[in-house]
Amino acid sequence: MRLSQRIRRWRVLEGVAVHVAVGGIKIIAALPSRWILVAADALGNALSVLDRRGKRVAHANLDLVFGETKTRAAKQRIHRRSYRQLVRSLFLLLHLQPMTPKRFGAWVEIPADLRDAWQTRLLREKGGVLVSGHIGNWELMLGLRVLFQDFPPTVFLAEQIPHGAINDVLKKLRSHGDVVSAFRKGGARAVISAVAAGGTAAVLVDRNVRRNLGGIFAPFMGVPARTSPLPAYIALRHDVPVFPVFCLPAEGNRYRMWLGPNLAEDLPEGDHADRMRELLTRINAVFEEVIRAQPELWNWTLKRWKSRPEQELGRYPAYSVWDPDR
Secondary structure, eight states: OOHHHHHHHHHHHHHHHHHHHHHHHHHHHHSOHHHHHHHHHHHHHHHHHHOHHHHHHHHHHHHHHHGGGSOHHHHHHHHHHHHHHHHHHHHHHHHTOSOOHHHHHHHEEOOTTSTTSHHHHHHHHHOEEEEEOSBBOSGGGGHHHHHOTTSOOEEEEEOOOSOHHHHHHHHHHHOBTTEEEEEHHHHHHHHHHHHHTTOEEEEEOOSOOOGGGTOEEEEETTEEEEEOOHHHHHHHHHTOOEEEEEEEEOGGGOEEEEEOOOTTTTOOSSOHHHHHHHHHHHHHHHHHHHHHHOGGGBOTTSOTTOEESSSSOTTSOTTOEEOOOO
16 A cells, blocks of 8 residues: 555544544533443453453563462452543543533542642642652542632643544643643653743653653662653752642542642752652652552553663563663
8 A cells, every 4th residue: 555545544544533532522421420430340341351462561560569469360350440440530531521610529529628738838839740640530630720720820741642633632621721731742841841930740650761761760669660750850950849649539439639748858968860769769659559559540551660670571571671771
């Protein structure tokens, strides 16, 4: 097939995909709330079986973290429930459009003291960095700015998929007022500029970041994992706080927002590289605590340990590649 024909075919397929996505958004948004989680769980169960690549990665990660302390059946249950959380996260993002304080509040419980907590006061005063991961319902964390109208302008760093038109749809869904979605490719400048102007950067930092993109090895689940240096770079350059934030399942099929301590506080003296590594270690430690307590809340299909510092495989999963620090 000639190149011109392939390009035309690709554009047609992309157009169909966009129309299907937009149609799906309208359907999911119109579904009764009581059906949303049922539909999401059914699709999550199906995908956990059909996605063979994801299943291999998930079990490799589960073997690395839990070894023989969990049976194969237990690991399979974690993987299946993890997939449900992933689909729930996307379905609720679509279902809550347009995201209003009333619609958001129907699904997410906000602690009564969060509006006037010292963390939110500090964010209003000087901005900062919110770090999270693919844990619980990460998409609903965008609603903080919808609910708190006096929350600082926020730039959310999102993943980019290979379909430009679908990216545009997702970007619109994730952008609410002063919450702006920026794609990871080239988005670092956007989040840095937001914090420099007194705003807030929201970053998911539980993905592997290669050495040529600045990834720094920091402990995660007992194994060094390349971690995005962006939160630490911003915090140290602009002297702003770094707060972990999660939207975790609560009673009644709702979620509850949790905002943690300032991880950039009281960093030990040392050179810039050591302080950055210490801050990234603290971030990973918070993630690890949540994941070990409720492993089904994390997306185990991520190739979190894609990079390894040694040529020998060792404890690393088979999908990892040697990515030396030189």
